[in-house]
Amino acid sequence: MTTTATTTAAAAASISHALEPNHLFSVQGIVAVITGGGTGIGLMMATALENNGATVYIVGRRLSVLEKAARERSRYGRMIPLQGDVTSRESLQAVVKAVHTRSGYVNVLVNNAGIARGMLPPTLNQTASPQDFREVYEANVVGTYYATVAFLELLHLGNLSHTHRHPHQEQEVQLLEPPAVTSQVITLSSVAAFRRDERQYSIPYTLSKVANMHMGKIFANMLRDWKIRSNIIAPGIFPSEMTAWAIPDSHAAHDVPLQRVGNIEDIAGLILFLSSRAGSYVDGVVHIIDGGRLTMFSSTY
Ligand SMILES: NC(=O)c1ccc[n+]([C@@H]2O[C@H](COP(=O)([O-])OP(=O)(O)OC[C@H]3O[C@@H](n4cnc5c(N)ncnc54)[C@H](OP(=O)(O)O)[C@@H]3O)[C@@H](O)[C@H]2O)c1
Numbered sequence: 242m243t244t245t246a247t248t249t250a251a252a253a254a255s256i257s258h259a260l261e262p263n264h265l266f267s268v269q270g271i272v273a274v275i276t277g278g279g280t281g282i283g284l285m286m287a288t289a290l291e292n293n294g295a296t297v298y299i300v301g302r303r304l305s306v307l308e309k310a311a312r313e314r315s316r317y318g319r320m321i322p323l324q325g326d327v328t329s330r331e332s333l334q335a336v337v338k339a340v341h342t343r344s345g346y347v348n349v350l351v352n353n354a355g356i357a358r359g360m361l362p363p364t365l366n367q368t369a370s371p372q373d374f375r376e377v378y379e380a381n382v383v384g385t386y387y388a389t390v391a392f393l394e395l396l397h398l399g400n401l402s403h404t405h406r407h408p409h410q411e412q413e414v415q416l417l418e419p420p421a422v423t424s425q426v427i428t429l430s431s432v433a434a435f436r437r438d439e440r441q442y443s444i445p446y447t448l449s450k451v452a453n454m455h456m457g458k459i460f461a462n463m464l465r466d467w468k469i470r471s472n473i474i475a476p477g478i479f480p481s482e483m484t485a486w487a488i489p490d491s492h493a494a495h496d497v498p499l500q501r502v503g504n505i506e507d508i509a510g511l512i513l514f515l516s517s518r519a520g521s522y523v524d525g526v527v528h529i530i531d532g533g534r535l536t537m538f539s540s541t542y
Pocket residue numbers: 276277278279280281282283300301302303304306325326327328352353354355356380384429430431432475476477478479480481482483484
């Protein structure tokens with residue numbers, strides 16, 4: 242074989258390797274923090290990442306819930322419970338310090354912690370109390386903002402760590418992918434944030450999720466100089482503590498074209514995509530994952 246032919250064959254093999262699912266979607270060795278990671282969608286994402294080789298810190302107010310989650314869902318013993326409250330700056334700083342001491346940096350922060358209040362408003366003027374609004378905004382909006390601020394330095398260190406640097410040096414592979422999967426903030430919004438109909442589950446919750454979505458878009462711009470990406474996930478209905486009252490109400494699935502609520506495989510596919518090389522060119526984007534539910538309602542454009 243000539244030198245040119247050998248080089249071409251090596252380049253082809255290298256590209257072929259780069260496109261293997263195990264390589265493209267790998268999250269092996271990354272460090273993730275998931276607020277509200279002890280239950281529901283947060284725990285589904287934590288399981289998907291940890292079971293595929295990531296170290297995942299799950300943060301919440303109830304330590305016993307986090308410990309149970311880690312005990313039952315860890316595959317490699319790298320799902321780490323950290324008690325913390327996103328509405329407290331001091332608590333967030335303690336969580337950041339614990340992650341810094343143990344891992345030194347963060348590749349992915351998932352702002353998933355959230356609450357809902359003032360459910361199923363009968364009429365507009367009975368929709369929810371001022372306290373409902375305050376509590377929901379404190380947890381979902383203010384908490385998300387300050388959790389992001391608290392983790393910025395560790396996300397920056399995540400970029401400097403180059404944990405995803407690809408060992409291949411061939412020019413062709415470098416053209417296919419960047420030198421590293423850059424750090425990322427992922428914020429949980431909801432399909433509720435798009436809806437304009439009167440069948441809202443909760444007005445304070447819906448408005449907080451609109452804020453979450455827009456915050457995620459703003460972060461993508463504000464963090465660009467540090468190459469920290471920001472993406473948003475807007476789920477439809479998934480089983481969790483928050484939705485326990487609605488599932489298994491047959492109506493929950495009835496309003497979904499796919500006639501089912503979301504499950505762990507659905508959200509695992511999205512979080513593995515976003516956290517791996519496969520999603521490394523995605524920034525500032527809202528990912529709706531709802532089995533088509535949003536098509537059933539009058540929604541924003
Ligand atoms: N499930 C759905 O159908 C659905 C649909 C659209 C969007 N979402 C969004 O998905 C995210 C996860 O919700 P989920 O449905 O999985 O509900 P969930 O099971 O109730 O999970 C919420 C988690 O947030 C934690 N949390 C609440 N307040 C916190 C605080 N101040 N500090 C730290 N952690 C806090 C809770 O743990 P502690 O109480 O122990 O702190 C809990 O583990 C939320 O942002 C929600 O808005 C869910």
